[in-house]
Amino acid sequence: MWGTSYSRARQAQTTIVCRECGGTLRAERTCHDVYLRCTACNKVTQVQEHIDEMDEALESFMENVFCDRV
Numbered sequence: 001m002w003g004t005s006y007s008r009a010r011q012a013q014t015t016i017v018c019r020e021c022g023g024t025l026r027a028e029r030t031c032h033d034v035y036l037r038c039t040a041c042n043k044v045t046q047v048q049e050h051i052d053e054m055d056e057a058l059e060s061f062m063e064n065v066f067c068d069r070v
Contacts, residue, residue, distance in 0.1 A: 013057060
C-alpha cells in the first residue's frame with residue numbers, strides 16, 4: 001500500500017483516566033512514537049503502562065499504527 005493516499009488519525013480521545021489528575025487521556029502519534037497525553041494536566045505516558053485499561057477507542061487507534069512505533 002505504499003504510495004497510496006489515505007489518512008490515518010493522528011490522535012484519538014480515550015476514556016482512560018490519568019493517574020496523576022483524573023483527567024482523560026488522548027492517544028497521539030508522531031512519525032516515530034505513540035503515547036498517551038492527559039487532556040487536563042498534559043502529562044505524557046507510554047501506551048504500555050495502560051494496556052490493562054485499553055478501551056475501544058485506543059484499540060481502534062492502535063490498529064492503524066505500524067508495529068515499529070509501539
